Amino acid sequence: MVCAAAFSYRRKDFNDNFGKIRQASAACTKYLEDIGTAKWSRKYFPGNRYNLLTSNVAEQLNNALSKSRASPVVELFMFIQRMLTRWFSARRTKSAKHRGAVTPEVEDVMQTHIRLTKGSKISNITSWSYQVKGVFGHTNTVSLENKVCTCQVFQHLKIPCGHALLAADSIGYPHSQLFGDCYKTQTWKETYAGVIYPEALLGDHPLPPAIERLSLQPPKTRCPSGRPKDKRYPSTGEIQVPKKTKLNRCGRCGVSGHNRTNCKVPI
Ligand SMILES: [Zn+2]
Numbered sequence: 001m002v003c004a005a006a007f008s009y010r011r012k013d014f015n016d017n018f019g020k021i022r023q024a025s026a027a028c029t030k031y032l033e034d035i036g037t038a039k040w041s042r043k044y045f046p047g048n049r050y051n052l053l054t055s056n057v058a059e060q061l062n063n064a065l066s067k068s069r070a071s072p073v074v075e076l077f078m079f080i081q082r083m084l085t086r087w088f089s090a091r092r093t094k095s096a097k098h099r100g101a102v103t104p105e106v107e108d109v110m111q112t113h114i115r116l117t118k119g120s121k122i123s124n125i126t127s128w129s130y131q132v133k134g135v136f137g138h139t140n141t142v143s144l145e146n147k148v149c150t151c152q153v154f155q156h157l158k159i160p161c162g163h164a165l166l167a168a169d170s171i172g173y174p175h176s177q178l179f180g181d182c183y184k185t186q187t188w189k190e191t192y193a194g195v196i197y198p199e200a201l202l203g204d205h206p207l208p209p210a211i212e213r214l215s216l217q218p219p220k221t222r223c224p225s226g227r228p229k230d231k232r233y234p235s236t237g238e239i240q241v242p243k244k245t246k247l248n249r250c251g252r253c254g255v256s257g258h259n260r261t262n263c264k265v266p267i
Helices: 002-006 011-024 026-035 057-065 073-097 104-116 153-157 162-171 185-191 209-213
Strands: 121-124 129-133 139-143
Touching (some): 011 026, 073 185, 104 162, 121 162, 129 162
Antiparallel strands (some): 129 139
């Protein structure tokens, strides 16, 4: 139900789906209202979400870096450089091979949109506006000029909805003109055109005198007691579900409640 509400494009659909949540669980309703609809729903998010609805993009990078997080900072930088070079190279190769006007994932989204509006009837309103009547009787109005449709998909995703694609087909307008620039293959290629070079040998690059004279010592800090924390702090509104802890058993007798140092069981 939360997914249905979060992915709704129209205000009415959102309200209907949120109404179901309201009926099902007061606690869940309060939780979602406290977070604020702008933070989790596509309809009320103030910016552009495109076709992505992810909780936190930084989480994914955090996860990829988790293995090297405990390393010294220079090692960590080298790890990041190698990882990003690998990622960039794979994406550069993939985008260079691609022949379509938009990325393969967006082409798939477009194919889904075409499938969903199959059998619809189209009628002309003005030279750029069309009315599309679906097989179930729903009517949508699309404007190719302003790239908007009453189904809200076109303007929210910047990917043409099935109605817009039908309208474009009726006048022979190329589909590629309807997509946002961010989805085009050219933008995809340009995104990964940059190169992150590996670290140079010391002395390979001339250093400014001010930096060369600088004596940089590690900061004076007190090492906190205990094992360093390697888990990140939860962000606002995030509830961490505690993992099921394994019952600690004594390594000598196998009984829980004590360990092998204070084990008194005669063996
Ligand atoms: Zn539409």
